[in-house]
Amino acid sequence: MGFVQLADGELNYQLDGPEHAPVLVLSNSLGTNLHMWDVQIPAFTEHFRVLRFDTRGHGRSLVTPGPYSIEQLGRDVLALLDALRIERAHFCGLSMGGLIGQWLGINAAERLRTLVVCNTAAKIGDPSGWNPRIETVLRDGPAAMVALRDASIARWFTPDFADANPAVAKQITDMLAATSPQGYAANCAAVRDADFREQLASITVPTLVIAGTEDAVTPPSGGHFIQEQVRGAEYAEFVAAHLSNVQAGSAFSERVLDFLLAEKHL
Template identity: 70%
Template structure:
């Protein structure tokens, strides 16, 4: 399995697609791993070298001590690109991955060609939401992750999709149940503390913002807020809840490819 060595552990990644094609990085949401993008790989690898990775605290990547920050997670991406000798990429991140993309576009914009921000916001929820979740996960460990698995269905998917596609839903929420409780709590803190509302104007990369019309976590209003402040941006709204790449898979892939190829 491919890993890049960071200062404090290993970051797991996967490369698919033609070696000579432009590189597209995919960054996972909180509580999932790189396989959340499986539905996109057949279409994306026709035109791109797709680089997926497990954000620290998730999947097969390191679970380091203490709370994390979005900057720390974004610097992991830069270390990954350096290790693979990739100077510039397209970047697509969903939810927490979208926060990572915002940090990179603001602070390391020279490394990005185009940016796709999916089901994310400049500021996601409030400490009143995150702190009780962090406390319960640290207190109850993997038992809390099982509880979160069941509660996540209504946030991640519309009721219609959950009823009609139980196998897809089960596969995604299983990722959450299997996520390290320490890693999850540490990344909850990273999301809690991230706030790019005053910095969005610094983003120069052409940006596609993808929203889910039924997303209760990062709403279309959050997407509109970013679109109004990122100069070169386009907003697309799909019929989906929080994991629009899964629920609106084909339409999602088509929108992203159309944007990257424009």
């Protein structure tokens, strides 16, 4: 664990794996923290120096006044890489982390070796869905976060997985209840306002798109759209809801590693 000092506060990060291995950055989803990737760490650290961080407004990172933008969050990633003197890295982000990855692919391709975007879309939802959530969270604070936690199990996991793995589901959804209401609302606005549909074709770094068959938040159609727009992008789909990295576990890790370790990407 460590902190990088940004202009307006500290960004929490964690490094695991061999010191001189290529760096793989993992970017969390809305309402989680860097520990959403715990299941991937044993496999990923066999080959990579894994850099995880809590997105601004989440976990132990800074909470600044909102609204945020995906550009702002993407620039936080660049500041983190700069502070750790990492010139180029592989990047894997899920949901909101996938939006950050798209921004980086469009605006900072020279810093990326490869790009993996999971359970995401070029545009996620619309203001009619996001604005009431933002208003409720800012009004009701921690009570709203607990309510969101209870509702998130059905969005993040399929019922059979949640029933068979209650401890895992609780560990992940408890991250949401522990998230700062102000930080969560500010990040909701960033997701609400992001729209990369007209810019995806400018992404030139090798890209893998991952989707979940049962993902109601970002359905496979959004992943297919990204794949179609990004020249040469690969696509994989798992039987999972929104957090496919948790639900698909080792199968997710193996597919990502197959992509990252392809000779042309090293």
